[in-house]
Structure formats: structure tokens, C-alpha cells
Amino acid sequence: MSRWHERLHEAARQRAAQAAQRALHTVQRRDGARVWVAGRELIDFAGNDYLGLASDPRLSRALRDAAARGVGASASHLVSGHHAAHAELEQALARWFDAPRALLLGSGYAGNLAVLQGLLGRADRCVQDRLNHASLIDGARLAACTLHRYPHADAEAAERQLARGSGRGLSLLASDGVFSMDGDVAPLPALAAACARHDALFYVDEAHALGVLGARGAGSVAAAGLGTTQVPLRLCTFGKALGCYGAALVGDGAVIEHLLQTARPYIYTTALPPALADVAHAAVLLAQGADAERARLQQNIARLRSGAAQLGLPLMASSTPIQPLLVGDNAGTLALADALRARGFWVGAIRPPTVPPGHARLRITLSAAHRSADIDALLAALAHIVVGASNAH
Numbered sequence: 001m002s003r004w005h006e007r008l009h010e011a012a013r014q015r016a017a018q019a020a021q022r023a024l025h026t027v028q029r030r031d032g033a034r035v036w037v038a039g040r041e042l043i044d045f046a047g048n049d050y051l052g053l054a055s056d057p058r059l060s061r062a063l064r065d066a067a068a069r070g071v072g073a074s075a076s077h078l079v080s081g082h083h084a085a086h087a088e089l090e091q092a093l094a095r096w097f098d099a100p101r102a103l104l105l106g107s108g109y110a111g112n113l114a115v116l117q118g119l120l121g122r123a124d125r126c127v128q129d130r131l132n133h134a135s136l137i138d139g140a141r142l143a144a145c146t147l148h149r150y151p152h153a154d155a156e157a158a159e160r161q162l163a164r165g166s167g168r169g170l171s172l173l174a175s176d177g178v179f180s181m182d183g184d185v186a187p188l189p190a191l192a193a194a195c196a197r198h199d200a201l202f203y204v205d206e207a208h209a210l211g212v213l214g215a216r217g218a219g220s221v222a223a224a225g226l227g228t229t230q231v232p233l234r235l236c237t238f239g240k241a242l243g244c245y246g247a248a249l250v251g252d253g254a255v256i257e258h259l260l261q262t263a264r265p266y267i268y269t270t271a272l273p274p275a276l277a278d279v280a281h282a283a284v285l286l287a288q289g290a291d292a293e294r295a296r297l298q299q300n301i302a303r304l305r306s307g308a309a310q311l312g313l314p315l316m317a318s319s320t321p322i323q324p325l326l327v328g329d330n331a332g333t334l335a336l337a338d339a340l341r342a343r344g345f346w347v348g349a350i351r352p353p354t355v356p357p358g359h360a361r362l363r364i365t366l367s368a369a370h371r372s373a374d375i376d377a378l379l380a381a382l383a384h385i386v387v388g389a390s391n392a393h
């Protein structure tokens with residue numbers, strides 16, 4: 001083991017030198033946007049609980065009722081683990097997305113691996129936005145296809161990459177609908193048109209758009225006026241606005257059937273506990289009806305952005321609950337996050353490799369569970385820490 005210890009020690013030393021080390025903070029309790037960590041109450045501006053459902057008592061009740069009928073699925077879906085709770089959730093999701101069919105996956109991460117590995121082979125091409133989620137990059141690796149990454153949100157560059165793919169293989173274009181670390185929305189109509197011109201399958205990851213964008217929270221594709229015809233496959237994850245865990249692919253019937261037959265991250269894993277499928281189903285119904293929470297969320301976004309503008313804080317261009325403040329260097333980002341934490345605010349310090357080198361940032365996320373006073377208090381802390389510090393220079 002001694003050479004292993006040397007390697008691990010050296011890697012840890014480099015992480016520390018670059019302020020790239022990460023730390024776990026254990027949440028003892030959560031209530032809406034309030035969390036208790038190491039005995040202290042913090043206001044959470046780091047999570048993805050956009051509608052405040054993660055600690056909603058209606059979901060806790062749904063989990064308790066579902067768990068009374070048993071917990072585990074006992075097998076993978078295709079062996080003997082596909083329960084009525086799974087089938088009903090798939091139907092509810094297909095209805096929400098106005099798509100023929102849905103397929104449950106253990107997580108969004110597994111879902112992205114499933115799509116790319118199940119659909120693409122060595123001769124095929126995967127064209128992706130440079131800022132797509134890491135799971136989409138990993139999926140392309142698992143597929144062993146060629147991966148082409150176009151400059152962020154540049155539909156013309158995407159089209160040029162699609163146009164070059166005139167071999168015997170096929171092309172799939174994958175994009176986040178809302179970008180997880182930037183908060184901006186992909187140029188979906190332009191990307192869909194490019195895919196149509198080049199016979200490429202368009203796949204959109206709705207992780208941060210589900211429940212937030214579109215009528216009844218149906219996501220970024222619906223908000224752009226598109227549907228299954230233009231976007232034959234979408235990923236929805238249950239861990240963000242739905243406040244649960246798990247994921248599903250929703251779309252064209254032939255595409256879904258092919259994934260069910262071939263996607264290893266679907267086939268070789270135990271099905272989601274049926275009790276969790278029941279809770280996710282309850283969350284789907286709550287999220288569809290959460291227009292008041294979506295309105296509240298929009299008010300919170302507007303309040304943060306106007307307050308930041310008054311302070312001269314350059315939030316990145318985003319109209320979604322993800323409101324990053326670009327800092328640049330790792331150590332500076334970490335210091336700001338620590339200073340905010342000392343004042344009772346939990347904000348993510350996002351550093352490479354999650355974002356490109358030199359683009360470290362505070363990732364401020366908003367929820368319908370935040371009160372106006374929470375936003376104002378965060379702004380006051382930022383004024384003191386960020387604006388105060390730069391005026392002192």
C-alpha cells in the first residue's frame with residue numbers, strides 16, 4: 001500500500017494547494033429553507049429544493065403510508081421488481097410531458113448513462129453543450145461514441161458539428177434545459193431545428209427545469225413550445241424540485257422501448273423502492289399544481305436580482321432559481337462561502353472540475369420556501385462581505 005498512500009497523499013496536497021478540497025457538512029434537520037448543521041441554524045441557498053417540497057409534510061405522509069406496504073422492490077424491473085407504483089408513476093409522468101411513454105431510473109446520473117449507452121455505439125456521434133452536466137459526459141464515455149462539445153449555448157456551432165457527421169453512424173444532440181451551474185436556459189428551438197435538419201435525436205435533461213419552467217411546471221421543452229416531436233427524449237429527475245429521489249426518461253415509445261431492452265444502467269440495477277415511487281408520484285401531482293409556489297419563486301428571483309443590481313453585485317445572466325455570482329479563483333470563492341456561513345447562510349462554493357478553471361463561483365439557489373426577509377438578509381450579508389471588502393481595497 002505504500003505507493004498508494006504516496007499517491008493519495010500527493011493528490012490531497014495538490015487539492016489543498018489549489019483550494020479544491022471539498023468537505024461534507026452534515027444536515028441534522030431541514031424545515032423548508034432552514035437547515036441545522038453542527039447545531040447551528042442556516043438559511044439554505046445551496047440546495048435544489050425549488051418548490052420547497054423536500055420537507056413538505058404531505059410528502060412525509062405519502063412516504064409513511066407507502067412504506068406500510070413494504071419498502072424494497074426486491075429485483076430489477078425486468079426480473080420481478082416492476083411494481084404497480086412504478087407503472088402508475090410512469091403513466092403520470094408521460095401525461096405530464098404529453099409523451100407516449102416513460103421509464104424509471106434509479107437516479108438522473110444513471111438516466112444519462114442509460115440514454116447515451118443504450119442509443120449510441122462506436123460509429124455514432126454525441127454532440128453536447130460544453131457546460132452539460134458531468135453525467136452526460138460520462139454517458140458518452142460509456143457509449144464509446146465520439147463526443148463533440150460545442151461552445152456554450154451556441155446553436156450554430158452545434159449545427160456545424162452535426163453537419164460534419166455524414167458517416168454510417170447516427171447523431172444525438174444532448175443539452176441541459178437549464179444549466180446546473182449557470183442557471184441559463186438552452187436555445188432549445190434553434191437546437192431542435194438543427195437536429196431536424198440533420199436527422200439527429202434531440203435529448204434534453206430537465207433536471208433543473210422540471211417543476212420550475214413551463215405551464216404546470218412541465219419543464220424547459222414545454223416552456224419553449226416544443227414537445228416529443230422535436231425532442232423525442234427528456235430526462236426528469238425527482239431529487240430537485242420534486243424533493244424526492246429517482247428519475248425517469250420520458251418520450252417517444254420506440255426510443256423508450258429500445259432503452260428498456262438495452263440500457264445497462266436500467267437493466268442491471270434494483271428498481272427504485274416502490275414506496276419512493278409512490279412519494280415521487282405524490283410530488284408530481286403537487287408540483288403540477290404548485291402555481292402559487294412558482295409565482296413566489298419568481299418573486300424571490302426578482303427580489304434577489306434587483307437587490308444585487310443596487311449593490312453592484314454582478315450576478316450572472318439567469319432568470320431561473322440558479323443565480324451564480326462569478327468570483328474566479330477557488331480560494332476567494334471558498335472564503336466568501338465561509339464568511340456567509342459564519343453569518344448564517346449556506347451558499348455553494350462551486351469550483352473546478354464542476355466548472356471550468358478560473359470560473360469558480362458562489363452558486364446561490366432560490367426556493368419558494370425562502371421568505372422575502374431571507375433574501376434581504378442574504379443581500380445585506382453580501383453587501384457587507386463582498387461590497388464592503390472591495391471598497392476597503
Ligand SMILES: *Cc1c(COP(=O)(O)O)cnc(C)c1O
Nearest residue numbers: 107108109133180205207237239
Ligand atoms: C442533478 C443532475 C443530474 C443527476 O440527477 P440525480 O438524480 O441527482 O442523479 C443530471 N443532470 C443534471 C443537469 C443535474 O443537475
